[in-house]
Amino acid sequence: xxxxxxxxxxxxxxxxxxxxxxxxxxxxxxxxxxxxxxxxxxxxxxxxxxxxxxxxxxxxxxxxxxxxxxxxxxxxxxxxxxxxxxxxxxxxxxxxxxxxxxxxxxxxxxxxxxxxxxxxxxxxxxxxxxxxxxxxxxxxxxxxxxxxxxxxxxxxxxxxxxxxxxxxxxxxxxxxxxxxxxxxxxxxxxxxxxxxxxxxxxxxxxxxxxxxxxxxxxxxxxxxxxxxxxxxxxxxxxxxxxxxxxxxxxxxxxxxxxxxxxxxxxxxx
Amino acid sequence: xxxxxxxxxxxxxxxxxxxxxxxxxxxxxxxxxxxxxxxxxxxxxxxxxxxxxxxxxxxxxxxxxxxxxxxxxxxxxxxxxxxxxxxxxxxxxxxxxxxxxxxxxxxxxxxxxxxxxxxxxxxxxxxxxxxxxxxxxxxxxxxxxxxxxxxxxxxxxxxxxxxxxxxxxxxxxxxxxxxxxxx
Numbered sequence: 001x002x003x004x005x006x007x008x009x010x011x012x013x014x015x016x017x018x019x020x021x022x023x024x025x026x027x028x029x030x031x032x033x034x035x036x037x038x039x040x041x042x043x044x045x046x047x048x049x050x051x052x053x054x055x056x057x058x059x060x061x062x063x064x065x066x067x068x069x070x071x072x073x074x075x076x077x078x079x080x081x082x083x084x085x086x087x088x089x090x091x092x093x094x095x096x097x098x099x100x101x102x103x104x105x106x107x108x109x110x111x112x113x114x115x116x117x118x119x120x121x122x123x124x125x126x127x128x129x130x131x132x133x134x135x136x137x138x139x140x141x142x143x144x145x146x147x148x149x150x151x152x153x154x155x156x157x158x159x160x161x162x163x164x165x166x167x168x169x170x171x172x173x174x175x176x177x178x179x180x181x182x183x184x185x186x187x188x189x190x191x192x193x194x195x196x197x198x199x200x201x202x203x204x205x206x207x208x209x210x211x212x213x214x215x216x217x218x219x220x221x222x223x224x225x226x227x228x229x230x231x232x233x234x235x236x237x238x239x240x241x242x243x244x245x246x247x248x249x250x251x252x253x254x255x256x257x258x259x260x261x262x263x264x265x266x267x268x269x
Numbered sequence: 270x271x272x273x274x275x276x277x278x279x280x281x282x283x284x285x286x287x288x289x290x291x292x293x294x295x296x297x298x299x300x301x302x303x304x305x306x307x308x309x310x311x312x313x314x315x316x317x318x319x320x321x322x323x324x325x326x327x328x329x330x331x332x333x334x335x336x337x338x339x340x341x342x343x344x345x346x347x348x349x350x351x352x353x354x355x356x357x358x359x360x361x362x363x364x365x366x367x368x369x370x371x372x373x374x375x376x377x378x379x380x381x382x383x384x385x386x387x388x389x390x391x392x393x394x395x396x397x398x399x400x401x402x403x404x405x406x407x408x409x410x411x412x413x414x415x416x417x418x419x420x421x422x423x424x425x426x427x428x429x430x431x432x433x434x435x436x437x438x439x440x441x442x443x444x445x446x447x448x449x450x451x452x
Binding site: 009010013014016017020021023028029031032033035036038039042046117118119120121122123124125126127129156164166170171172190198259 | 283284286287289291293296297300301302304319320323326327332333334335337338339340342343345346349353382385386388389392395396397398405409
């Protein structure tokens with residue numbers, strides 16, 4: 001059925017595939033970024049269409065709704081301004097106390113808004129694409145949070161105008177966390193996946209004496225060097241003992257909903 | 270015009286990869302992202318030559334991996350193997366029958382992701398695998414079974430639109446026409 005040159009073609013093609021597979025990680029990543037650049041026109045086009053539709057939608061909103069929204073926003077802004085002043089006072093006090101105790105100063109976050117332009121086309125990873133890249137100062141492993149302040153993940157590979165964000169719950173994004181109430185430390189890992197609810201992850205490495213109860217808040221611990229401390233991760237759903245009672249693991253419902261994320265904030269140092 | 274068929278296939282694969290990255294409503298509904306490139310792969314394997322099949326596997330796989338956390342090139346191998354196997358046996362398959370296309374779509378829909386997973390795990394990557402992977406493979410298989418006959422219809426339409434059609438010959442002959450009346 002196949003002639004001899006075609007057999008040679010098959011062998012050469014398979015050799016090429018093997019060669020690509022054994023490429024070093026950095027070279028493979030560069031190649032992926034270069035090839036992914038082919039999709040930039042489509043990403044740009046869909047972003048333009050999205051913003052065009054948004055603008056068209058804005059034009060048909062009645063004036064009364066906009067006025068009401070504006071007054072609500074003003075009220076919210078005033079409330080947040082007061083809270084901001086209080087927080088500023090607390091922050092300065094905290095800095096003074098840190099200096100007195102000889103502990104390193106905590107720098108305030110610098111955040112940059114990004115739009116989510118796509119998701120991982122494969123079913124085996126939790127990853128999104130954002131429209132910020134190296135030209136915007138984004139680098140590998142920067143933390144990413146949702147507009148409500150909950151943890152989204154960390155930046156993975158960075159292209160010129162686009163970056164990958166590896167989400168919490170992916171095996172490539174372990175997060176050191178603590179339970180806010182009890183200060184118990186643990187590590188977030190992917191759960192034995194429920195395809196219908198990808199927002200449930202597993203909190204492992206908890207001691208067997210942990211005092212746990214549902215609805216406790218889980219935040220980042222600041223250990224590990226990637227995520228600053230105090231970012232909301234989620235809430236505990238339930239827990240169980242593992243390894244004949246040696247450890248405890250808990251299931252955590254993430255605060256961010258992957259399917260509803262449209263915009264994120266990248267925390268820059 | 271000979272290049273039109275591979276060019277159309279390549280363009281479809283390009284847009285299919287982008288759509289998989291961009292459109293997520295089915296993923297939100299079923300928890301599984303439908304893989305569109307597998308159906309075009311089945312069509313290509315049953316209608317094209319080996320060079321086209323190889324080029325599509327290479328381009329489709331690399332494009333897919335470039336937008337994913339997959340190691341570079343990991344999808345090329347399953348697409349190539351599936352394509353070559355289908356091509357090998359295509360003369361034995363009833364490829365004109367919709368049922369045969371559905372079965373081939375289902376098999377390819379399960380085989381390509383399963384092979385990708387095996388390859389990734391053997392390379393040391395740690396994809397999200399669990400009991401729900403069976404559900405994922407099932408949905409991908411069903412999607413392949415549904416989309417493959419559709420893909421055939423779409424490509425046949427496109428072929429009719431863009432390619433020269435063979436001139437139909439009729440049984441009418443000028444020299445055999447019976448002329449009536451006086452000449």
